[in-house]
Structure formats: structure tokens, C-alpha cells
Amino acid sequence: MTDDSGTPRRPVAATAAGAGTLLQLLRDGVPRTRSELAALTGLARSTVAGRIDALLAAGLIAPTGETASTGGRPPATFAFNPAARIVIGADLGATHARLAVTDLAGSVLAAVNADLDIALGPKAVLDWAIEHAHLLLAEADRPLGDLLGIGIGLPGPVEHSTGRAVNPPIMPGWDGFDVPSYVRGHFPVPVLVDNDVNIMALGEHFTAWPEYEHLLFIKAATGIGCGIIASGQVYRGAQGAAGDMGHIRVAGADDAHCRCGNTGCLEAVASGAAIAAGLAGEGIAAGGSLDVVELARAGSVPALRRIRQAGRDIGEVLAGAVNFFNPSIIVIGGSLALAGDHLIAGVREVIYQRSLPLATRHLRIAAARTGESSGAIGAGVMVIEHALDPARLDALPAGAASGASGAEVSTRNG
Amino acid sequence: MTDDSGTPRRPVAATAAGAGTLLQLLRDGVPRTRSELAALTGLARSTVAGRIDALLAAGLIAPTGETASTGGRPPATFAFNPAARIVIGADLGATHARLAVTDLAGSVLAAVNADLDIALGPKAVLDWAIEHAHLLLAEADRPLGDLLGIGIGLPGPVEHSTGRAVNPPIMPGWDGFDVPSYVRGHFPVPVLVDNDVNIMALGEHFTAWPEYEHLLFIKAATGIGCGIIASGQVYRGAQGAAGDMGHIRVAGADDAHCRCGNTGCLEAVASGAAIAAGLAGEGIAAGGSLDVVELARAGSVPALRRIRQAGRDIGEVLAGAVNFFNPSIIVIGGSLALAGDHLIAGVREVIYQRSLPLATRHLRIAAARTGESSGAIGAGVMVIEHALDPARLDALPAGAASGASGAEVSTRNG
Structure with missing residues (x-):
């Protein structure tokens, strides 16, 4: 049943305190040193150091300069870095599509609107979104490696856990279509899907209320x-x-x-x-x-x-x-x-x-209050909240340096 | 803004990982050593030791014997101890009252039912509950120090955050009455109040579904x-x-x-x-x-x-x-x-x-499925879930030894 080496019998990601706990602390924007973080959380110094490395590699925190010191080399401080990573939100309506690139604070960096009939079917509609996602990244002057994930809203019932539309009445050809897999064929990042009114609720809540x-x-x-x-x-x-x-x-x-x-x-x-x-x-x-x-x-x-x-x-x-x-x-x-x-x-x-x-x-x-952009912003917020979920980040391997692809953040739609 | 001593600028209880995180791990009943808990959580050894002492003092975990060892003194293991502490649940209905003492697994140790008119007013009804709570503790042969808290259900709208009834139509004299304060005058433990149907839902969910x-x-x-x-x-x-x-x-x-x-x-x-x-x-x-x-x-x-x-x-x-x-x-x-x-x-x-x-x-x-006892059991479950909430337990001072009164577990009704 037990062993005396102190090694875990099974992984317990959801309760292990680590990167997520640190990031929750740092999201308030106050810069903190490794020592402060260890004291605040009770984590071992070595654990804090590993988690800080993982969050730095993922671009989610950044060094914020050095603290005043009474002597010797001053310790580095770190804070949440909302500008370092970006998300794409897509609001694909019945006859209109909206796409936005935002940073991790929900600020829109680039956006595009177009008349687009959802009844054209998943490939035509998603190809439009994929093409314009590339254009928006270029317009915002951000590399693919900065992209944390993509959120998509559809005008019909969606099984959120798989990202598939379920018997959507106005969406011929979409029933059961695996939206996340299709989009990940073009962007190697997590893709989350929900219905349009959920992402509009999220966008309104995040932005205005x-x-x-x-x-x-x-x-x-x-x-x-x-x-x-x-x-x-x-x-x-x-x-x-x-x-x-x-x-x-x-x-x-x-x-x-x-x-x-x-x-x-x-x-x-x-x-x-x-x-x-x-x-x-x-x-x-x-x-x-x-x-x-x-x-x-x-x-x-x-x-x-x-x-x-x-x-x-x-x-x-x-x-x-x-x-x-x-x-x-x-x-x-x-x-x-x-x-x-x-x-x-x-x-x-x-x-x-x-x-x-x-x-x-x-x-x-x-x-x-948020107007036409609430859906696209909300789709992005869905990805941000998912990616910054403490339980998910706590499962990051200490010192993992896979920030370039964003693939370290797993997705329920994967 | 910062200081270089590594001391925290302000307490951040809700995100500090500690006793609550350990207890969530241990609630599965598997005994673990301090080393295992440190490895699983990333917490410092000293943090784990302090939190284990606090949980032992509160009676929420117990030593479970010693592990097999390759030599030397074998390390102690610890597990959740549902039998060590108890709660009292009271379901005070329109014309009938039920009271139960359960352990932290929701098992009923002693119970009493009686015809009792809620319209007698708060003092008469609560005095009945207080008197019979003492009798049930004696029947279950448990000291007051084992009591983790008291949960009460009332047949009308309740402001859960304060434990007061709000304009209850069938409860003359109860409007605005401070139920937790009155009960705490007789039992120095957290007292939580909710309406009867919420505690019945909780009892059914916990017991049957x-x-x-x-x-x-x-x-x-x-x-x-x-x-x-x-x-x-x-x-x-x-x-x-x-x-x-x-x-x-x-x-x-x-x-x-x-x-x-x-x-x-x-x-x-x-x-x-x-x-x-x-x-x-x-x-x-x-x-x-x-x-x-x-x-x-x-x-x-x-x-x-x-x-x-x-x-x-x-x-x-x-x-x-x-x-x-x-x-x-x-x-x-x-x-x-x-x-x-x-x-x-x-x-x-x-x-x-x-x-x-x-x-x-x-x-x-x-x-x-749970029958007439669902309300009293649910009232107890409300207290158990509240008291074992990781965020609340994480705020325990390391090494606190105040288990006898139960007062270390703060209450929203306080």
C-alpha cells in the first residue's frame, strides 16, 4: 500500500499547489520575489523556482525589474503579463461573423466583421475564420507562438465538452462536426467551442458587469x-x-x-x-x-x-x-x-x-453595453479563463518550457 | 512597494496552500506520510509538518499506524478521521422537528423527532433544539469538544449569510431573529442556517445521489x-x-x-x-x-x-x-x-x-429516497462541507491546537 521513499503513488494534479496557485496570486499585478511567493504559499523554495520557470516559459508572467536591496545582488520580481500572450475569439452567427484578437486582459488588438452564412457549412465557415485569424495575427504583429488558444461561438446547441454542434436547427452540415480538430489542423493550440449566447454572456460579464x-x-x-x-x-x-x-x-x-x-x-x-x-x-x-x-x-x-x-x-x-x-x-x-x-x-x-x-x-x-463585439470578446475570455485555471496550471510539469506552441495548456475539447 | 526580506506584504489566505489542500488529499481515506504529502503538494516539509499538527489538533485527521520500512524508525502515516468529530443537524419544520447527531461521513449516531409548532417562536423552538442537542450528545456518548458545528433548517426564506429568517409567512416572531447568535450562546461552535428545502436537497444528494x-x-x-x-x-x-x-x-x-x-x-x-x-x-x-x-x-x-x-x-x-x-x-x-x-x-x-x-x-x-431524515442529515452535511472547505482550512494558523472548542473553524454566520 505505501512505500517509504516519499514518492507519490498516483498523480494528484487537482490538489497539488504550484504554478496555478502562484499565478492566481500574481494576477493582481503586484510584483513579487520568489522568497515572497514561498512565504505566501508555504511552497518549498525549489517548488516555487520550478513553477516560476514554467510560467516564464509559458509567457504568463514576466520579470518586472529588481527590488531595492540593502546590499548584494537584488532579487528578481515577477508579475502577471497580460500583454505577452494573446487569444482569438470567433463569434460565428447565423448570417454574420466576427473575429477578434485580444490580450489576456481582454483588450482587442485587431478585429474583423463580415457577412457570412452559417448554412454554408463547417468547412467554408471555419476556413474563413482560419484565414482571417492569420490575417489578424499579422495585423496585430504577433507571432503564432504568442497564441494561447482559440474560442468559438456557434448559433446553436453545442456539446461544450467535445466542441461539437448537436442537432443545430439553422446549421445544415454542422451536426456532430468536430470543430476543435478541424481548427487545430491549422492552429496547434487549444480550441474551445460554446453556443453564441454563452459567449455573449461571458463577454458582457467580463467587460461591463x-x-x-x-x-x-x-x-x-x-x-x-x-x-x-x-x-x-x-x-x-x-x-x-x-x-x-x-x-x-x-x-x-x-x-x-x-x-x-x-x-x-x-x-x-x-x-x-x-x-x-x-x-x-x-x-x-x-x-x-x-x-x-x-x-x-x-x-x-x-x-x-x-x-x-x-x-x-x-x-x-x-x-x-x-x-x-x-x-x-x-x-x-x-x-x-x-x-x-x-x-x-x-x-x-x-x-x-x-x-x-x-x-x-x-x-x-x-x-x-458591450455591443456587437461581446461574442468575440467572450469567446476569447472563455479561453483565457480555461487556460489560467489554477487546477490546470498546477498540472504543468515544473520547469516545462513549451510556451511557444501553447500546447502545454490542455483542453477539455482535446 | 516591496521589501527585500521575503516577508509577505499582506495575508493571502484564500490562495495559500496548506491544511485544506492536505485534507482534500486525505479525504479519500488513503493513509500518507509527511514525505508523501510534501511530494504530492510541493509544500515545504516545515509547512506540511505545521499543517499536519493543526489538523491533528482539530481532530480532522488521525495517525493510522506505521508504514513498512527498510530500516530505522518507520514514518507515521495520517488519514481523514470521519469518526473523530461530529455535527448536529436540526430540521425545524412547520409542525414537526427532527434532530440528528452525525459523524463527518454523515452517519447518524443519535436522532430524535417531535411534534413542535414553529409558530411558538424562535426562543421556544430553539430552546427545545438546544435541550435535545445536549441529550443526543449524551446518548451518543460524545463530549461537547467533539462538536464541529450545528446546522439548522427553517421552513421559510433565510438569509444564509447572516442566518436570519426574512419575512417568513408561517413563522411569527422569527423575522430577523439572529438564530446563530442565540444558539451560540449555548454551544460555542459555528451555526449555519438555511431553508428546509435546501437542506433536504443537500441530504438527498449526499445520501442517495x-x-x-x-x-x-x-x-x-x-x-x-x-x-x-x-x-x-x-x-x-x-x-x-x-x-x-x-x-x-x-x-x-x-x-x-x-x-x-x-x-x-x-x-x-x-x-x-x-x-x-x-x-x-x-x-x-x-x-x-x-x-x-x-x-x-x-x-x-x-x-x-x-x-x-x-x-x-x-x-x-x-x-x-x-x-x-x-x-x-x-x-x-x-x-x-x-x-x-x-x-x-x-x-x-x-x-x-x-x-x-x-x-x-x-x-x-x-x-x-432518504425519507424524513433527509433534512436533519442535510443540515449536518451543510456544516461538514463548510468546515472542511479547503480555502477555510488553509487559513488555519500552522500548529494551531484549538480543536477542543471547534472555534478555529470560522463561520459565515459568525
């Missing part, structure tokens, strides 16, 4: 989805399906037939597509949610009335989510939210009427 | 509530109000007036109280949910029909929660679940009809 621990991000556009941040982390649920609120039933909407086969779903009455169809029934031409927004901006009373009612219907479903999840903030985004305050006014009206006082006492309901 | 990461526990009784386990932890939300599903609106129930002031709430149509009222309207006497269960067990068709419909109404609200939260299991408990499979059959019927296929593909819907 980091102080709110429990956040619901609503994307109201052609469809309706919700990204959940619980205790500061994306909550995905058992099959990665959490937040799929578009097919929750709305009271009084039983005659509305939904594309999912059920009746009375939120999407069947309150999505941009449903509003456009309703306006068409009144003889007002609207091809989709962006047309609806234009009509509303031009003062169309039928459009304003339907957007307000969509807000109430979304509020009806969210009132249940507020009782159930007790969030600290609800952020309303997506193209329908661009029509001014009409959507959010309807949401507020019903939530404050239907939810319990304790759950709404300090609840904030706000419009999204 | 530890392998399910995302669990919803439904208590269907006089009222209807839900306890949420997300990623293995109780999820409480921003104000501790998460899981309050009794006042979510049910489609088609708009004429049902609820005691909360709204109409169409789940509790207004599907609670034991609502079923009893409905039966009374048919001329069938039923004073509450337990009478309803007796009628159902005796084969009353109106009672069976109403319980089945209550299951469908609960399923309607849960179908939304399944889309939103994507749990791996839903556990149905509470007195209404004692009427056989009628309630759960109604729940299943609607969830499988209304929820998305991806969210129900591997979803399990099961009857509660």
Missing part, C-alpha cells in the same frame, strides 16, 4: 436565448443545454405554433421572426428582426406595440427564472434590444409584477 | 419549494431566494388566487393545501396534505385525480426549469410524494412533453 456574481444575459433576436453566469462562471447544465428559454411555455399563447413542434413557446410569440410574421399579418412588410427594429425606430406604432408585448412575454418567462435562479442582474441584448427601451420596459413591467419581492429587491435589469 | 452533479429537489407538501444543487453545491442565488418555484405562474390557472397576492401561482393550484381545499369543494373533508395522502392511499378517486393533476402542474413549471437549468436529475419529495406514483407520473408526463429533447435525453426523474 464583473461585480455581479449571478447574471442572466438575454439575446432577443431572430430567436431567443439566455446565457447564465452562476457564481461568476458560465453555467451549462448536464448536457450544455442550460438557458434554452425560447421553448418555455408562455401563459395565454397556446394557439401559437412553434417550429419545435410544441405550442405556446416563447419564441413562437416574442422572437424577431414572430414579430415580423405578426406585422406581415397586419400588411406591414418586415423580413426579420432587423426590419422590425428599423420600423420601430421610424415610429411604427404596430412595431412598437409588438416589441413592447414581446418584452412582456419575455418578462413572463424571466419572472419564473428570477424566482428560480435569483440573479443579481438581467442584461437584455440581441438585435431586438436595439429598438430603444420598448423591449426592456415590457420585461421590467412583468418581472416586477410577477416575481417575489425578495428576489427583485436588489435585482438590476439593464440593456447590454 | 452523490454522482449527479446538477440536482433539483422538489418538496411538494403544504407548500411547494425547490432546492438546487449546481455543480455539486447548493445554489442559493443573489438573496438566497433561488428555488422558490411555488409562485411561478402556471398556464391556464389565472383564476386561482394565491396567498402571495398574485393569481395563477403553482402553490395556488398544486400544493397540499390547494388540493385539500379543492376536495372540500367537492364535499370531501381533508384538513391538509397528510389527509390528502391518506385519502389517496385509501383509493379515493377525487384525491388521486387531483394529485395527478398537481403532478402535471408541477411538471409544467419544472419543464421550464429543465430548459433553463438542464439538471441531471429531479428528485420528488415532500408529503404529497408519499401517495405513491401518482404525483411523479403527472410530473413525468408534462416534462417529457414540454421540455427540449437535448435537456431530457439523460434526465432522471425519481422519488426521494
Whole structure:
């Protein structure tokens, strides 16, 4: 059972304190010496030295000059180095794609937007992303070796653990496609995939609302989805399906037939597509949610009335989510939210009427702030949070010097 | 900014690796030597020695004999010691109270049940619990010094961070009462308080379903509530109000007036109280949910029909929660679940009809298994998980020997 040599019987990466623990300390930006880090963590001097070497090799920390000294050679200090490594975030929407290169603090160094139909299939869409990723690296003047990983958002259900789309309704050819493997054929780095609303939630939370621990991000556009941040982390649920609120039933909407086969779903009455169809029934031409927004901006009373009612219907479903999840903030985004305050006014009206006082006492309901780039930034943040996870970094071999490829940071999508 | 002595500028307890890291390793029950622990964690030998002393003093680990050796004095080994310390869990319901002493593995050493009206007020109810806690310690033959903490569940909203009830509808005199302070006047240990359905969820999860990461526990009784386990932890939300599903609106129930002031709430149509009222309207006497269960067990068709419909109404609200939260299991408990499979059959019927296929593909819907003791066990588990939290234990002073009082383990309710 035991041996007396003191060698481990089995690796216990998750509890071994090392590079991740040091990096968590150093992320506050304060420079520290090896001695200080040993004293703060209780780690052996030799352990600290090895972990510092590994983090230096990975580019995640940098020497920050020398401390004042009473004599002799002054000890080196180290701090987190957000500028040294970069990530690429890709927000691949139904008809539009956005790509951004950011540093480890989430600052955008280069970005590109394009009209691109997701229905072209995985190879055409991902080839576009791969080509433009190379161009953005050149534009940002950063070598491939600086790239820590790539995050991708897709407009449909994604199995996050494998990075594959699962029965996506508007994505022909994507079902089961191994996105990480395909992209890693061109970039030898970790590739993480999630659905678009989760990465938008992450981008909004990271950029605009980091102080709110429990956040619901609503994307109201052609469809309706919700990204959940619980205790500061994306909550995905058992099959990665959490937040799929578009097919929750709305009271009084039983005659509305939904594309999912059920009746009375939120999407069947309150999505941009449903509003456009309703306006068409009144003889007002609207091809989709962006047309609806234009009509509303031009003062169309039928459009304003339907957007307000969509807000109430979304509020009806969210009132249940507020009782159930007790969030600290609800952020309303997506193209329908661009029509001014009409959507959010309807949401507020019903939530404050239907939810319990304790759950709404300090609840904030706000419009999204990060705009069109939230998805691409969030996709990058997903990679940053994954790569800097203390448990993962603690499994780094001491003194490993494989920073150039980024491959030392393993991925759940691998 | 810096100094050259290597001393820390400020304490960083949450990231310092120490007693908590060691205990997480040792909770698997495998005995290890100090050398093994140093090698596994990268901690300095002196750090390991100090942390081992602290954990020994707190009684959380024990020496487990000596390893085989090639010569010389064999090194001592240590392992987690679940029998050495105990906790008390109290489930204080509307009309019934249960108290249990368990060890750190959740095994019940002594327990007591009694009819007790929560409306007697905090002092009378807590005095009963304090008196019987002393009697149970004597029955289990354990000294006060073995007690790690006390967990308490209350039948109403609780602010977990302070341990106070918040506007509890059925608990006159409890609003804002400082439960932890009162109990600590009699027991000098950490006291944690939560609502009854959260501790029942914790007891069910710990005892019967530890392998399910995302669990919803439904208590269907006089009222209807839900306890949420997300990623293995109780999820409480921003104000501790998460899981309050009794006042979510049910489609088609708009004429049902609820005691909360709204109409169409789940509790207004599907609670034991609502079923009893409905039966009374048919001329069938039923004073509450337990009478309803007796009628159902005796084969009353109106009672069976109403319980089945209550299951469908609960399923309607849960179908939304399944889309939103994507749990791996839903556990149905509470007195209404004692009427056989009628309630759960109604729940299943609607969830499988209304929820998305991806969210129900591997979803399990099961009857509660732990029975009446789940709340008291869960209240104890709440204390155990809190006390053994690595971040908290890492803040232990090295070599601290304050095990007798248990006061070395700080509490959020303190």
C-alpha cells in the first residue's frame, strides 16, 4: 500500500499547489520575489523556482525589474503579463461573423466583421475564420507562438465538452462536426467551442458587469436565448443545454405554433421572426428582426406595440427564472434590444409584477453595453479563463518550457 | 512597494496552500506520510509538518499506524478521521422537528423527532433544539469538544449569510431573529442556517445521489419549494431566494388566487393545501396534505385525480426549469410524494412533453429516497462541507491546537 521513499503513488494534479496557485496570486499585478511567493504559499523554495520557470516559459508572467536591496545582488520580481500572450475569439452567427484578437486582459488588438452564412457549412465557415485569424495575427504583429488558444461561438446547441454542434436547427452540415480538430489542423493550440449566447454572456460579464456574481444575459433576436453566469462562471447544465428559454411555455399563447413542434413557446410569440410574421399579418412588410427594429425606430406604432408585448412575454418567462435562479442582474441584448427601451420596459413591467419581492429587491435589469463585439470578446475570455485555471496550471510539469506552441495548456475539447 | 526580506506584504489566505489542500488529499481515506504529502503538494516539509499538527489538533485527521520500512524508525502515516468529530443537524419544520447527531461521513449516531409548532417562536423552538442537542450528545456518548458545528433548517426564506429568517409567512416572531447568535450562546461552535428545502436537497444528494452533479429537489407538501444543487453545491442565488418555484405562474390557472397576492401561482393550484381545499369543494373533508395522502392511499378517486393533476402542474413549471437549468436529475419529495406514483407520473408526463429533447435525453426523474431524515442529515452535511472547505482550512494558523472548542473553524454566520 505505501512505500517509504516519499514518492507519490498516483498523480494528484487537482490538489497539488504550484504554478496555478502562484499565478492566481500574481494576477493582481503586484510584483513579487520568489522568497515572497514561498512565504505566501508555504511552497518549498525549489517548488516555487520550478513553477516560476514554467510560467516564464509559458509567457504568463514576466520579470518586472529588481527590488531595492540593502546590499548584494537584488532579487528578481515577477508579475502577471497580460500583454505577452494573446487569444482569438470567433463569434460565428447565423448570417454574420466576427473575429477578434485580444490580450489576456481582454483588450482587442485587431478585429474583423463580415457577412457570412452559417448554412454554408463547417468547412467554408471555419476556413474563413482560419484565414482571417492569420490575417489578424499579422495585423496585430504577433507571432503564432504568442497564441494561447482559440474560442468559438456557434448559433446553436453545442456539446461544450467535445466542441461539437448537436442537432443545430439553422446549421445544415454542422451536426456532430468536430470543430476543435478541424481548427487545430491549422492552429496547434487549444480550441474551445460554446453556443453564441454563452459567449455573449461571458463577454458582457467580463467587460461591463464583473461585480455581479449571478447574471442572466438575454439575446432577443431572430430567436431567443439566455446565457447564465452562476457564481461568476458560465453555467451549462448536464448536457450544455442550460438557458434554452425560447421553448418555455408562455401563459395565454397556446394557439401559437412553434417550429419545435410544441405550442405556446416563447419564441413562437416574442422572437424577431414572430414579430415580423405578426406585422406581415397586419400588411406591414418586415423580413426579420432587423426590419422590425428599423420600423420601430421610424415610429411604427404596430412595431412598437409588438416589441413592447414581446418584452412582456419575455418578462413572463424571466419572472419564473428570477424566482428560480435569483440573479443579481438581467442584461437584455440581441438585435431586438436595439429598438430603444420598448423591449426592456415590457420585461421590467412583468418581472416586477410577477416575481417575489425578495428576489427583485436588489435585482438590476439593464440593456447590454458591450455591443456587437461581446461574442468575440467572450469567446476569447472563455479561453483565457480555461487556460489560467489554477487546477490546470498546477498540472504543468515544473520547469516545462513549451510556451511557444501553447500546447502545454490542455483542453477539455482535446 | 516591496521589501527585500521575503516577508509577505499582506495575508493571502484564500490562495495559500496548506491544511485544506492536505485534507482534500486525505479525504479519500488513503493513509500518507509527511514525505508523501510534501511530494504530492510541493509544500515545504516545515509547512506540511505545521499543517499536519493543526489538523491533528482539530481532530480532522488521525495517525493510522506505521508504514513498512527498510530500516530505522518507520514514518507515521495520517488519514481523514470521519469518526473523530461530529455535527448536529436540526430540521425545524412547520409542525414537526427532527434532530440528528452525525459523524463527518454523515452517519447518524443519535436522532430524535417531535411534534413542535414553529409558530411558538424562535426562543421556544430553539430552546427545545438546544435541550435535545445536549441529550443526543449524551446518548451518543460524545463530549461537547467533539462538536464541529450545528446546522439548522427553517421552513421559510433565510438569509444564509447572516442566518436570519426574512419575512417568513408561517413563522411569527422569527423575522430577523439572529438564530446563530442565540444558539451560540449555548454551544460555542459555528451555526449555519438555511431553508428546509435546501437542506433536504443537500441530504438527498449526499445520501442517495452523490454522482449527479446538477440536482433539483422538489418538496411538494403544504407548500411547494425547490432546492438546487449546481455543480455539486447548493445554489442559493443573489438573496438566497433561488428555488422558490411555488409562485411561478402556471398556464391556464389565472383564476386561482394565491396567498402571495398574485393569481395563477403553482402553490395556488398544486400544493397540499390547494388540493385539500379543492376536495372540500367537492364535499370531501381533508384538513391538509397528510389527509390528502391518506385519502389517496385509501383509493379515493377525487384525491388521486387531483394529485395527478398537481403532478402535471408541477411538471409544467419544472419543464421550464429543465430548459433553463438542464439538471441531471429531479428528485420528488415532500408529503404529497408519499401517495405513491401518482404525483411523479403527472410530473413525468408534462416534462417529457414540454421540455427540449437535448435537456431530457439523460434526465432522471425519481422519488426521494432518504425519507424524513433527509433534512436533519442535510443540515449536518451543510456544516461538514463548510468546515472542511479547503480555502477555510488553509487559513488555519500552522500548529494551531484549538480543536477542543471547534472555534478555529470560522463561520459565515459568525
